[in-house]
Amino acid sequence: MSEQTALRGVFPREHRGIVLRPLDAGDAEEYAEGTRDPEVARFAHLPLPEYTPDTVRRLAAWDVPKGFDSGDLAVLSIVDADGGGFLGSLVLFDITGHQAELGFWLAPGARGRGVAVRAVAAAVSSARALGLTALVARTAEDNRASQRTLAAAGFTRTGDPEETTVPSGQRAVTLRYRLDLEEHGQH
Numbered sequence: 001m002s003e004q005t006a007l008r009g010v011f012p013r014e015h016r017g018i019v020l021r022p023l024d025a026g027d028a029e030e031y032a033e034g035t036r037d038p039e040v041a042r043f044a045h046l047p048l049p050e051y052t053p054d055t056v057r058r059l060a061a062w063d064v065p066k067g068f069d070s071g072d073l074a075v076l077s078i079v080d081a082d083g084g085g086f087l088g089s090l091v092l093f094d095i096t097g098h099q100a101e102l103g104f105w106l107a108p109g110a111r112g113r114g115v116a117v118r119a120v121a122a123a124v125s126s127a128r129a130l131g132l133t134a135l136v137a138r139t140a141e142d143n144r145a146s147q148r149t150l151a152a153a154g155f156t157r158t159g160d161p162e163e164t165t166v167p168s169g170q171r172a173v174t175l176r177y178r179l180d181l182e183e184h185g186q187h
């Protein structure tokens with residue numbers, strides 16, 4: 001199966017009350033608003049310095065289908081399975097045949113009720129469906145919420161803090177996390 005078919009076959013994906021689906025133009029206002037939250041601005045290391053509703057509509061029209069076509073990038077929205085309300089963003093990037101990196105943020109009003117853990121669990125189930133053998137993530141040393149989210153979803157920390165280039169293009173000291181997906185496999 002080609003990567004293109006693989007990504008389009010896996011999303012939208014529902015898991016315990018939330019759905020991961022491709023970012024679309026209808027998310028523009030809420031996505032742009034979410035990126036203005038200070039925690040997102042500080043910790044999410046998003047590729048663009050600023051997101052307006054127009055920027056997000058362009059992402060939805062061009063970058064999202066391009067990522068699905070090439071198979072190396074899934075820009076997803078986290079939405080409520082009951083009503084489809086926008087909750088946040090989850091991106092699988094640098095997808096290879098074996099692994100992908102995970103990034104995520106939630107709108108402030110969606111936090112504190114387990115949405116992030118369920119969204120990451122949905123990403124894990126998607127990664128298994130894609131046949132990946134591992135998911136990785138990076139987080140700032142002082143981002144307790146992200147670290148606890150990753151730990152609750154089964155990720156473990158690997159190695160010491162190190163300076164890496166994050167998706168914004170900046171250098172930042174990050175902790176690396178990893179989840180092997182073959183633990184219960186048959187190899």
Ligand SMILES: CC(C)(COP(=O)(O)OP(=O)(O)OC[C@H]1O[C@@H](n2cnc3c(N)ncnc32)[C@H](O)[C@@H]1OP(=O)(O)O)[C@@H](O)C(=O)NCCC(=O)NCCS
Pocket residue numbers: 039040043044103104105106107110111112113114115116117118138139140143144145146148149152
């Ligand atoms: C990180 C984030 C997605 C967590 O979302 P959330 O839905 O509130 O998280 P959950 O309710 O699923 O809780 C997940 C874990 O984080 C913990 N947590 C949540 N907010 C926390 C906070 N402010 N401080 C410390 N721990 C926190 C929860 O207690 C839970 O841990 P536990 O299972 O050990 O009790 C959200 O805070 C966010 O969007 N932050 C800004 C962007 C960001 O940091 N993204 C990650 C970049 S790597």
